[in-house]
Amino acid sequence: xQSVTQLDxxxxxxxxxxxxxxxxxxxxxxxxxxxxxQHPNKGLQLLLxxxxxxxxxxxxxxxxxxxxxxxxxxxxxxxxxxxxDAAEYFCVVSGxxxxxxxxxxxxxxxxxxxxx
Amino acid sequence: DAGVIQSPRHEVxxxxxxxxxxxxxxxxxxxxxxxxxxxxxxxxLLIYFNNNVPIDDSGMPEDRFSxxxxxxxxSTLKIQPSEPRDSAVYFCASSPRTDTNYGYTxxxxxxxxxx
Numbered sequence: 001x002q003s004v005t006q007l008d009x010x011x012x013x014x015x016x017x018x019x020x021x022x023x024x025x026x027x028x029x030x031x032x033x034x035x036x037x038q039h040p041n042k043g044l045q046l047l048l049x050x051x052x053x054x055x056x057x058x059x060x061x062x063x064x065x066x067x068x069x070x071x072x073x074x075x076x077x078x079x080x081x082x083x084x085d086a087a088e089y090f091c092v093v094s095g096x097x098x099x100x101x102x103x104x105x106x107x108x109x110x111x112x113x114x115x116x
Numbered sequence: 117d118a119g120v121i122q123s124p125r126h127e128v129x130x131x132x133x134x135x136x137x138x139x140x141x142x143x144x145x146x147x148x149x150x151x152x153x154x155x156x157x158x159x160x161l162l163i164y165f166n167n168n169v170p171i172d173d174s175g176m177p178e179d180r181f182s183x184x185x186x187x188x189x190x191s192t193l194k195i196q197p198s199e200p201r202d203s204a205v206y207f208c209a210s211s212p213r214t215d216t217n218y219g220y221t222x223x224x225x226x227x228x229x230x231x
Contacts, residue, residue: 034219043120043207043222090159103172104149104220106159 023091120223141210
């Protein structure tokens with residue numbers, strides 16, 4: 001079985017300050033991990049993904065995440081928040097099955113608010 | 117490419133009516149997924165197809181829900197009869213391979229309201 005836990009349901013930061021969205025995962029197999037972003041009334045967009053290559057993964061819009069196996073974590077960071085970053089962010093895991101990597105398991109989401 | 121196209125964007129229907137949601141995946145993607153998003157349960161995988169064949173429908177809530185993929189460029193999710201608790205945003209996503217290392221491309225969703 002596989003699961004992800006997003007440790008914060010809501011994060012607020014001031015514009016220009018760093019962003020940290022926390023995610024812990026559980027998987028019986030070597031997982032692939034993703035972060036997706038959902039802007040209000042929009043679909044989900046892939047931010048970045050980890051697939052057993054480099055542990056520090058860079059994504060779009062200045063976001064990056066580091067895979068730490070010892071901590072079973074995959075936290076999302078950005079050095080400087082922008083107003084356009086306000087959205088819901090989902091940590092996602094796949095690969096927890098004997099049958100391949102077809103299924104993604106989503107976390108419950110973290111709503112990021114940017115304070116002007 | 118126009119991305120994953122879902123229709124309608126919004127649907128309001130009365131309890132007991134049949135509802136059909138439609139999805140056109142990205143050309144060349146051979147995996148298609150239907151998700152439901154609610155405040156209470158978050159994002160739930162309902163069913164997914166590989167090469168037009170349903171692989172796992174264990175997430176389909178009950179027999180009122182059915183999904184088909186008659187060809188590589190079209191899929192439907194049908195609810196008959198609909199109930200107020202079916203109100204949610206339904207997302208379709210496609211992927212070029214079954215291996216999710218490639219990630220999914222999501223459509224913009226269909227917001228379903230059953231009154």
